[in-house]
Amino acid sequence: xxxxxxxxxxxxxxxxxxxxxxxxxxxxxxxxxxxxxxxxxxxxxxxxxxxxxxxxxxxxxxxxxxxxxxxxxxxxxxxxxxxxxxxxxxxxxxxxxxxxxxxxxxxxxxxxxxxxxxxxxxxxxxxxxxxxxxxxxxxxxxxxxxxxxxxxxxxxxxxxxxxxxxxxxxxxxxxxxxxxxxxxxxxxxxxxxxxxxxxxxxxxxxxxxxxxxxxxxxxxxxxxxxxxxxxxxxxxxxxxxxxxxxxxxxxxxxxxxxxxxxxxxxxxxxxxxxxxxxxxxxxxxxxxxxxxxxxxxxxxxxxxxxxxxxxxxxxxxxxxxxxxxxxxxxxxxxxxxxxxxx
Numbered sequence: 001x002x003x004x005x006x007x008x009x010x011x012x013x014x015x016x017x018x019x020x021x022x023x024x025x026x027x028x029x030x031x032x033x034x035x036x037x038x039x040x041x042x043x044x045x046x047x048x049x050x051x052x053x054x055x056x057x058x059x060x061x062x063x064x065x066x067x068x069x070x071x072x073x074x075x076x077x078x079x080x081x082x083x084x085x086x087x088x089x090x091x092x093x094x095x096x097x098x099x100x101x102x103x104x105x106x107x108x109x110x111x112x113x114x115x116x117x118x119x120x121x122x123x124x125x126x127x128x129x130x131x132x133x134x135x136x137x138x139x140x141x142x143x144x145x146x147x148x149x150x151x152x153x154x155x156x157x158x159x160x161x162x163x164x165x166x167x168x169x170x171x172x173x174x175x176x177x178x179x180x181x182x183x184x185x186x187x188x189x190x191x192x193x194x195x196x197x198x199x200x201x202x203x204x205x206x207x208x209x210x211x212x213x214x215x216x217x218x219x220x221x222x223x224x225x226x227x228x229x230x231x232x233x234x235x236x237x238x239x240x241x242x243x244x245x246x247x248x249x250x251x252x253x254x255x256x257x258x259x260x261x262x263x264x265x266x267x268x269x270x271x272x273x274x275x276x277x278x279x280x281x282x283x284x285x286x287x288x289x290x291x292x293x294x295x296x297x298x299x300x301x302x303x304x305x306x307x308x309x310x311x312x313x314x315x316x317x318x319x320x321x322x323x324x325x326x327x328x329x330x331x332x333x334x335x336x337x338x339x340x341x342x
Contacts, residue, residue: 001027003078004177005070005103007092009033009042009063011051011150011288012109013083016178018154020081021061024180030062032070039065051288055154067095071102076138078103079173085289086112089121093128097137105170107142107163111198112295118302120195120239140167142174143191145198146249147257149264153183160184162249164194186249193241194250197232200313201255202266202292203299204228207316208259209270210326224312225259230341231310235299238306266292273319274326296320311336 006017009031017031033039042048042063046056064070080103084092089110096102106125114124121143129135142165153159163174163185171187179185188194207228211220232255233246245251258264269290272282283290300317303310315333318324 001077001079001105001173001176002075003027003073003103004029004081005074005078006031006081006083008083008088008109009035009038009048009051010083011048011154012148013081014048014052014057015150015154016081016083016109017061018057019156019181019183020177021058022181023177025176027177028062029060030064030070032064032067034065036065039063052151052154055151071099074101074103076104079105079177080107081144082106082108082110084110085291085294086110086114086121086124087294089114089124090128093125094132097128097132097134104137104139105142105173106139107144107170107174109144110291111145111195111202112291113199113298113302115294115298118298118305120192120199122191122195140170141165142167142170143194143198144174144178144185145194145254147253149257149261151263156182158182160186160249160253162186162188162194164188164191164250166191188245188248190242190245192239193236193245196236196239196241197245197248197250197254199291199295200228200232200235200299201251201258202290203296203313203316204232204255205258205264205266206270206273206290206292206296206320207312209264209267209272210274210316210319211270211330212267213271213274214327214330216330221260225255228259228312229255231303231308231312235303235306235308235310238308239302265290269293276326278323279320292316293320 004020006013021029108121142163144163146161148159163171165171175185236246237243296317300314315329319329
């Protein structure tokens with residue numbers, strides 16, 4: 001590994017590129033932005049004012065918006081992080097596979113499922129590799145996830161994440177690139193569990209925001225998080241993931257952060273829904289992607305296809321997309337028949 005690349009100069013991509021640029025070996029790190037205007041602004045000011053206001057980027061971090069020249073000097077052993085939303089994963093992979101020379105070590109940072117298909121990110125990438133007849137290009141893949149707010153990572157505050165892959169070599173590369181300073185990187189081979197944890201916790205964060213916005217109290221929040229975690233574990237194991245992943249950083253860890261942290265965009269969506277505000281207005285004011293909104297229906301559809309009960313997730317979809325009143329949704333959840341907790 002001689003170079004590290006990040007595709008996507010949003011808050012998360014920028015924050016992780018900032019951290020990677022402080023690696024012990026002094027490896028060059030390039031952050032690519034699809035917006036030439038944003039890249040120019042970052043180079044001129046040293047700040048990504050659009051996504052991470054008032055946090056200065058390291059001087060050694062390279063900034064690019066030139067796709068045609070981005071990988072001119074790359075080697076196959078270099079490390080590539082894809083920091084686009086899940087909705088942009090298909091397009092990004094398509095562009096990559098059109099290039100003759102690209103790194104062969106891919107790690108995605110997005111959390112969610114592909115809208116309409118309910119595919120996990122690794123399934124989206126496998127599909128695109130197959131469609132492009134690129135399965136023989138020797139590309140290794142991994143997902144990096146865990147409880148993390150971009151602004152805190154950008155400020156160098158402590159953080160622990162999990163990288164999951166079928167390739168121990170790639171796990172080691174990611175740890176080499178990112179396990180330093182105030183960031184710990186744990187390894188896993190449970191790609192399914194890590195991806196589903198990252199998707200479902202965003203939906204549950206919307207639900208928690210709704211409950212807190214309605215003033216339902218701390219007892220209700222604890223119940224919702226616990227039963228939400230049970231939903232996560234049911235779907236995760238049904239899809240082949242490991243139950244212990246739900247109890248780790250990318251499951252309960254990320255759920256607690258996203259559902260209760262004031263920096264959480266998904267939580268903010270729920271808080272606003274509780275006031276009766278309409279979703280289009282909420283998203284317009286938010287100014288950033290809220291992955292829970294984008295993947296809620298996909299998670300619900302996947303659960304239904306597997307015969308998995310996820311009442312909290314389904315009710316979030318009713319509020320988001322069928323304009324069910326938030327208070328009415330809570331009443332419906334509380335009115336469900338008594339059951340065993342097991």
